[in-house]
Amino acid sequence: MLPPSRRDFVSLTVSESGSYTNSKQWRRQSCWRKWKQLSRLQRSLILFTLMLLLVGGITTSPTLIGHWRADLPNSCFFLWIALKQLFPVFLFLSAESRLEAVREAFRHAWKGYKNFAWGHDELKPISKSYGEWFGLGLTLIDALDTMWILGLEEEFAEARQWVAKELSFDKNVDVNLFESTIRILGSLLSTYHLTGDSLFLEKAKDIGSRLMPAFNTASKIPYSDVNIGKGTAHPPQWTSDSSVAEVTSIQLEFRELSRLTGDPKYKLAVMEVMKQVHKLDGKQDGLVPMFINTNNGLFTHQGMYTLGARADSYYEYLLKQWIQGGKTEKELLDDYLQAVEGVKKNLLKKSTPSGLTFVGELSHGHFSPKMDHLVCFLPGTLALGAHYGLPADHMELAKQLMETCYQIYAQMETGLSPEIAHFNMHEGSTQDVDVKIADRHNLLRPETVESLFYLYRFTKDKKYQQWGWEILQNFNKYTRVPTGGYTSINNVRDPASPSPRDKMESFFLGETLKYFYLLFSEDPNLISLDKYVFNTEAHPLPIWNSL
Numbered sequence: 001m002l003p004p005s006r007r008d009f010v011s012l013t014v015s016e017s018g019s020y021t022n023s024k025q026w027r028r029q030s031c032w033r034k035w036k037q038l039s040r041l042q043r044s045l046i047l048f049t050l051m052l053l054l055v056g057g058i059t060t061s062p063t064l065i066g067h068w069r070a071d072l073p074n075s076c077f078f079l080w081i082a083l084k085q086l087f088p089v090f091l092f093l094s095a096e097s098r099l100e101a102v103r104e105a106f107r108h109a110w111k112g113y114k115n116f117a118w119g120h121d122e123l124k125p126i127s128k129s130y131g132e133w134f135g136l137g138l139t140l141i142d143a144l145d146t147m148w149i150l151g152l153e154e155e156f157a158e159a160r161q162w163v164a165k166e167l168s169f170d171k172n173v174d175v176n177l178f179e180s181t182i183r184i185l186g187s188l189l190s191t192y193h194l195t196g197d198s199l200f201l202e203k204a205k206d207i208g209s210r211l212m213p214a215f216n217t218a219s220k221i222p223y224s225d226v227n228i229g230k231g232t233a234h235p236p237q238w239t240s241d242s243s244v245a246e247v248t249s250i251q252l253e254f255r256e257l258s259r260l261t262g263d264p265k266y267k268l269a270v271m272e273v274m275k276q277v278h279k280l281d282g283k284q285d286g287l288v289p290m291f292i293n294t295n296n297g298l299f300t301h302q303g304m305y306t307l308g309a310r311a312d313s314y315y316e317y318l319l320k321q322w323i324q325g326g327k328t329e330k331e332l333l334d335d336y337l338q339a340v341e342g343v344k345k346n347l348l349k350k351s352t353p354s355g356l357t358f359v360g361e362l363s364h365g366h367f368s369p370k371m372d373h374l375v376c377f378l379p380g381t382l383a384l385g386a387h388y389g390l391p392a393d394h395m396e397l398a399k400q401l402m403e404t405c406y407q408i409y410a411q412m413e414t415g416l417s418p419e420i421a422h423f424n425m426h427e428g429s430t431q432d433v434d435v436k437i438a439d440r441h442n443l444l445r446p447e448t449v450e451s452l453f454y455l456y457r458f459t460k461d462k463k464y465q466q467w468g469w470e471i472l473q474n475f476n477k478y479t480r481v482p483t484g485g486y487t488s489i490n491n492v493r494d495p496a497s498p499s500p501r502d503k504m505e506s507f508f509l510g511e512t513l514k515y516f517y518l519l520f521s522e523d524p525n526l527i528s529l530d531k532y533v534f535n536t537e538a539h540p541l542p543i544w545n546s547l
Contacts, residue, residue, distance in 0.1 A: 098469060098520040103150050105476065105486075106143075106513050109504065110155055112484025113139055119166060125485030126502035134175045137167060142183045142510030144191040144200070145539055149527065150517055164199055169207050172229040177214045177222055178246035180207065182537040183506060185253045189260070190539035201260060208257045208266060215269040219297030220276065222247055222269075241291040241300050247273050249313035251321050252535045259544065274321070277314075278331055284362070285342030286335060288314055303364040307343065308372030308420075313536040315339050316381050320533045323388060326545035336385070340394065343378075348397075351423040351432040356407055357400040358423045369423040373445050376405035376417075377536075380451035383458050387529065395458075402455050405448045406467045408433060412492045415474035416442045435493060441501065443488045444479060446511035446538060453519040457529060468519045511538035 109123075117123040117130030121138035124131055140159050147156040188204035191197070207228070214222040214233040223233040224242045235242065251270040258267035282289055282299035289299040290310040307315065318336035322329055347359045349369065359375050361368045382398035408417045411433050420439035424432055449468055456464040478498045479486045486508060490499035515538060518527060532540035 095520060095522050098465075098472075099517060101472065102513055102517040102520065103152065105472070105480075105516075106146065106150055106152065106509065107155070108480065109485050109509055109513070110143070110152075112481060112486075112504070113509075114158075115484055119162060122506060123485045123504040124502045125481040125483065125487050125504055126500050128483060131503065134180065135171065135173055136169070136175070136180075136184065137162065138183060139504070139506040139509060141167070141187050142506040142537065144187050145194055146509055146514040146517075148191065148194050149514060160197070160199070163203060167203060169203075169210055169228050172227065174225045174227050175211075176246075177211055177224055177226055177233075178243075178250060180226075180228075181211060181250040181253050182535055182539075183510065185211070185257070186535040186537050186539035186541070187510065189253060189256055189541060190535075192260075193540070193542055204257060205261060208254065212265070212269065217294045219294055220269075220272045221292055221294045221297050222250075222273065223294055235294055239291075240295050241293050243310040244277070244288050244290055244292050244299075245310050245313045247292060248277055249317045249536050251317055252324055252533065252541055255321070255324065256541050274332070278335060283342075285345050286338030286340075287311075287342040287346060287362075288339075304362070305342075305346065306361040306372070307347065307359050307375045307378060308361065308370075309374055312372075312374050312377060316377055316536055319381055319385050320535075323384070323533050324541065324543055326543070327388065337390070340382070340385075344397075349423070349425060351404075352425055352427060352429040354407070354432050356404040356423065356432050357397070358404050358421075359401070360423070369425055371408075371421050371423065373405075373408070373417050373419055373421075374447055376401075376408075376447035376451055378451070379405060380454035383451070383454045384529065387458055398451075398455065399459075402451055402464070405451060409448065409467075409471055409474070414442075414478045414489075414492045414495045414498055415470060416478060416489070416492045417445070417448060418492050419443065419445075440491045440493055441488065442479070442492050444475065444486060444505055444508040444512055446507060446515050449512055449515040449519060450534075450538065453515045454529075456519055457524065465519060468516060472516055507537065514538050 112125045112128075113123045116125070116128045117139065119137050119140065120130035121133045121135065122131040123139060140162060144156070144159060144163075147159060185204055185207050188200045188207070192200035192204060210228040210231070211226050213231050214224075214226045216233060217223060221242060223235050224246060225236065226233045251274060254266040254270040258264050276297055277288065277292070280292075280297075280299055282302045284305055287305040288311060289302045290304055290306065291300045292298065293300050305311070315336065318332050318339065322332040322336065325332075327333070343359060346362050347367075349358060349360055349367070350356065351358055351369075358369065358371050359378065361370050379398040379402040382394045382401070386392060386395035386398065405417075408421050409415055411431065412418065412435075418435045418440050419442065420436070422434045422436065424434060449471065452464045452468045455461070456468075475486065478495065479489055479500070481487055481500075485504050487500040488503050488505065490501055492498065527534075527540050531543055531546040533543055534540050
């Protein structure tokens, strides 16, 4: 089901005799139609202007001023009432202008993609060209549900046409199981649910079935790479390991595919992975190592624990699978709760001098104050768990970590976060965050904005929206490319020369801008968190017991 086409005309009422109706009633109806055709922002600006004129006229009229002086208490009361009526308009205009700013940012990014990279995986906005990873139009597919949520009907329609006529998975190409699941399968399933358009479900079935050879291993732990044309799968050339995050962060999508198709094979394959990881030795207080071997199904590189790259979304998907399935799968919840306690016990520290709470890493018993930007998914996940009845201290920890993730942005000269931060813990330190030269890049990542969305949705504390607004403005200041698109940058510590990397990741449209829009929206039913759970690429999938 496509979005309804916009009607840019006013219909005329014709009487039975065939003559036009030219009554006052028709004129009133015509004016009402024209009023309704205006956007919410346009209508609010008109009302706001009228209110200002009213108040301004009252305060500048000599006659009325004389009355005010004669009856000052009542006059002040009238002015207070007028300002009270204006205040919600101020708030609405602020919210609506921020939403429009996100839509404008998306259109600008889309313009670059459409002009220079249409149908390809990623835009290279500086060189006005494109990069390929899988050759499947990754940016376009990743952005489908974002366009729908933002109400960008024209852009969505042209993207849908490309999916219908150009997208084919019958290609001799290797794809990463994890990335193609969360970005392609996840987006297609989400867009199907939001639109009801069966085109996206059929494409989801196609890619889902083509990814299944990855599970043909002796251990049932999937390979990392699949050739979707040949139906073969293999590990990376340099190892027989898969990362733990990758094999445990495809469950939401394949479980939903089984529910929609009635074919249990997808769910059975991914839940076998969860069962094996659940019972494996090598964990520390619920924390898992970063790698798992596809031959024997055992953890490798044991003794290293992080909530950053290669482990992060394992913890996220424990909670989200439990929510998706209607809070019935106790093993998932138990593993999640144990992991949170493991984080508190082993990885949680305070910085100097400000006492920021951060999550570090553990390597063979030695603590490192290193925190990836990826870890900033955690405040949102903790807040989501608290919303679903988990311990209240999860929300308190979420708020503390949210402050830290914001400070990683605020303490940089560009106001943008580095990929990795190191926290000072030594007495006498003058700043909380250090950044190594190799870690100063920013990839337009979504995790902090994602958590800001959750924290605002659950607390309604306006500071989270303000923090997000600051970050969006800094993206516009330092990463926006005039000819279209946004670019990742090499140096967040040099506002004079941030050094563009000439790459716009698909997740900037699929995740970052989507979470900005949801953060600034005041509508709790816009992707209700009681009805949907987001996959790790920000694609909302339905919670089964809410259907």
